[in-house]
Amino acid sequence: MGVIAMDKKQITLYYSSENSLGKQINAYVESSEMKHLTIDISKTNVTGTQWAELAEGLHKQISDLINTDHPDFKEAYGDTHADLDDDDWLKILNKNPKLLKYPIIVKGEECIELKSASDFKHHMEPDSAGIDKPYN
Template sequence: MSEYTIYHNPRCKKSRETLKLLEDKGVNYDVVQYLKEVPTKDELKKILAKLNVKPFNLVRKEEKKYKEEYKNLDLNDEEWIEVMHQNPKLIQRPVVVKGNKAIIGRPPENVNELF
């Protein structure tokens, strides 16, 4: 198992830039294309704990689906986790995990905190 895991969307520029940053550092990493390999609710909870954020803070609010279906809803943490599990496109990207710490790579330089 690698030291780092990146939850990656190859179509996202910030995600590609963060992946390149990991490559440039020469670290071992695993790539999880989370749109194909959707994190379970338990995995999302672990990621959130490592990020030390509430589920709502991991939701991409600029996504059309969020604006159309979820923007005006008052959901609790479990419900937001379910929303992200059912709609992985709504998960902020990329997320890089190292041990029991994680960072959202927006901007990609945030990941430097893990080195």
């Protein structure tokens, strides 16, 4: 990765405040005692290079970051598989941030999609024995 800051002592959250999961995860991050940076993609433009790095860190395509089951996506692109290139997917994310499928946490060189609010606790908080859990 290149343009995204990688710091093992800080977590960076990419989320959309336009969906409930993003709001929940942000609340967990904000209330944690961890050093953090939150990026609300509804208010802050994320560059194509940053999205590409996040997708690469997750071992996914940019299209995999988008919730194609969301009613707004289906209304614009239909129920069938949308044949779009990476630039089109990036435009969708920038114009419709609520279509981000899952919030993404970056810690060190690890990228993690958080599919539920409890995922944050599972991936980020040390267990009761004081041993850090793996990030993925």
